[in-house]
Amino acid sequence: GAVVSQHPSRVICKSGTSVKIECRSLDFQATTMFWYRQFPKKSLMLMATSNEGSKATYEQGVEKDKFLINHASLTLSTLTVTSAHPEDSSFYICSARVRTNTEAFFGQGTRLTVV
Amino acid sequence: SQQGEEDPQALSIQEGENATMNCSYKTSINNLQWYRQNSGRGLVHLILIRSNEREKHSGRLRVTLDTSKKSSSLLITASRAADTASYFCARLNYGGSQGNLIFGKGTKLSVKP
Numbered sequence: 001g002a003v004v005s006q007h008p009s010r011v012i013c014k015s016g017t018s019v020k021i022e023c024r025s026l027d028f029q030a031t032t033m034f035w036y037r038q039f040p041k042k043s044l045m046l047m048a049t050s051n052e053g054s055k056a057t058y059e060q061g062v063e064k065d066k067f068l069i070n071h072a073s074l075t076l077s078t079l080t081v082t083s084a085h086p087e088d089s090s091f092y093i094c095s096a097r098v099r100t101n102t103e104a105f106f107g108q109g110t111r112l113t114v115v
Numbered sequence: 116s117q118q119g120e121e122d123p124q125a126l127s128i129q130e131g132e133n134a135t136m137n138c139s140y141k142t143s144i145n146n147l148q149w150y151r152q153n154s155g156r157g158l159v160h161l162i163l164i165r166s167n168e169r170e171k172h173s174g175r176l177r178v179t180l181d182t183s184k185k186s187s188s189l190l191i192t193a194s195r196a197a198d199t200a201s202y203f204c205a206r207l208n209y210g211g212s213q214g215n216l217i218f219g220k221g222t223k224l225s226v227k228p
Contacts, residue, residue, distance in 0.1 A: 001160065034215045043203065043218045044158075093157055100214050101145055101207060106157035 002028045004096050006107025013084055013114055021079045021110045023094030029074035030096035034104070035067075038091040047092075050077040084114040121204060121219040129227050134191040136222040138204030139184075145207055147180055147187045148216070152201045161189075161202075196228045 003026040013019050023033055031052045036044040048069050049057040056069035066088075068080040081088055091111055095104040120139045128134055140147070146165045150158040164171045164180045164187065171178045177190040191198055201223045205216040 004157075006157065032214075041223075043220045046208075046215045046217075049215060091155070095158070095216075103148055103160040103163050104158075104205075104216055105160065106150075108157045109155070111155065 001103070002026075002096075002098055002105045004030075004094065004105045004107045006094050006110055008110060009108055010111045011113070013112070015085055015114055016083055018080055018082045019084055019112060021081070021092055021094075021112075023077045023079070023096075023107050025075045025096050025105075028096075028098050030077075030098075031074060033071060033077040033094055033096045035069065035077075035079050036093045036095065038093060038109075040091075044093060047079075050079075050094075052077075081112065084112070086114045088112065089114045121202070121222045123222060124220065125223045125225070127225040127227065128194060130194060130196055132194055132226075134194050134198070134224055134226070136189045136202050136224070138187045138189070138219050140187075140204070140206050140219075141185065142206070144182070147178075148205045149176075149178060149187075149189050150203045150205060150218075152203065152221070154200070158203065191224075194224075194226045196226050199224060199226045 005024045007022045033050040035047045038044050047062045050069045050071040052071045058064045071077040093109045094107045097104050122137050148163045149161045152158045162173050162178050164178050175192045180187045201221045203221045204219045208215050208217045
């Protein structure tokens with residue numbers, strides 16, 4: 001199957017700093033990528049849809065100024081958690097599909113810990 | 116909530132036994148997908164069953180779909196300790212922006228050696 005690479009897999013940062021997470025589709029082009037957040041022992045909740053060359057679409061309740069998404073190319077989307085707080089600590093996962101209505105491919109996830 | 120529901124939430128079995136996980140959903144679907152997540156990792160696609168299919172097999176996995184009951188089940192036969200993971204069903208969100216997936220709450224499977 002297609003490969004989505006997410007980096008870093010773990011990051012610890014201090015409160016108030018910003019953290020950038022990268023999501024790359026390695027062997028296909030993805031005009032759309034999805035960013036999810038997962039709390040411990042919970043399911044994945046969609047944060048935003050990243051669109052190549054245009055603004056991301058955020059889900060209700062997700063602060064767009066806090067979670068900056070940039071989809072600069074057909075193979076790269078980035079999520080930047082700005083002015084991080086301990087409550088932003090979570091597991092963030094990106095995904096992409098080759099075509100709509102087919103299976104999704106996921107990055108390995110990023111465990112963010114804000115201290 | 117648009118989320119589907121999986122049951123059971125947690126399942127603990129012995130190696131060699133079969134594991135059955137169920138998923139219910141609320142809206143019409145084009146297909147239903149099952150994913151596996153090892154602890155602290157991303158999700159891996161297991162199987163996709165289309166709305167016009169009733170059953171699908173892949174190795175030790177068997178998925179059924181009953182669109183009249185809006186439910187699906189995932190059966191893992193002859194389970195192994197390596198099957199220990201969380202399993203999620205997912206469907207396409209037609210009401211969303213570009214068709215993200217909506218995930219169920221997941222079943223945490225523990226297979227004891």
